[in-house]
Amino acid sequence: MMNKDITPERFMREALKEARKAYELEECPIGCVIVKDNKIISRAHNLRITHNCSLSHAEILAIKKACKKLDSWRLSDCDLYVTLEPCTMCSGAIIQSRIRKVYFAAYEPKGGAVCSCNDIFDIRHGHNHEVLFEGGLLEEESSKMLKEFFREIRDSKKIRE
């Protein structure tokens, strides 16, 4: 029997905890963890508004921490778990850092670059590192949190109007 602690679901639950931290900061709730040898080596959540920087997506911040931790620009044998399908920038960063596999929870029909609006990981786009991916892991939990967040934003706008 597979050790319950090292299933992909376990790591996605940790990414969801990161997403919750973003939610509490009134950031769009997206969280990410990076795993090597069945251990989480870095974790981060979306901080775009807090940092006032378009680059501060969960995946970018997690990759930066992982590079620092391993003291290497290559994150070979690392898997990345993120609660929403990565955008073009983050998909490109995943290729640049040689991540082995990406697990994401919710699909992103507006700009998801892995399979919804593009297929960035496909090697026909000129890179020679193939990233594996699996979408839809704990999709419901992530979608629920995202919907709740956007509903709250709409409601708070209505109050101000």
Place this chain on the structure above:
Amino acid sequence: MMNKDITPERFMREALKEARKAYELEECPIGCVIVKDNKIISRAHNLRITHNCSLSHAEILAIKKACKKLDSWRLSDCDLYVTLEPCTMCSGAIIQSRIRKVYFAAYEPKGGAVCSCNDIFDIRHGHNHEVLFEGGLLEEESSKMLKEFFREIRDSKKIRE
């Protein structure tokens, strides 16, 4: 007559100066400047090896500085000048930060994501910000520096063999 000081060539020359700084650090010579209202608001060069981080491309570092300088994640009305066609990650970062126009010097047949191996800026990929671009500006100067760099790398490997 157009003011000589605010032509695109002038800004690309500044990006080439940044590329030279990377060269001197034995980094792949790529430089970038970001311009708003005909003034350079940030400048950076590739520091991937120095930082040991896959994210430290010239464009990413320049965007980060520009966000900080303008205290905004939106770089509207900003143009980006870079000496090599951006990769997928950097093209995505350019979209995320709402850059108006990208000028690049050399085309990158191995992974250039603007027009060589992909067309990331095309809005059919699901983003609603259209980035304008122009390639080949001072292409020769940039290509010459890149070729010189890769020749030196090959020669130093030969000596070690």
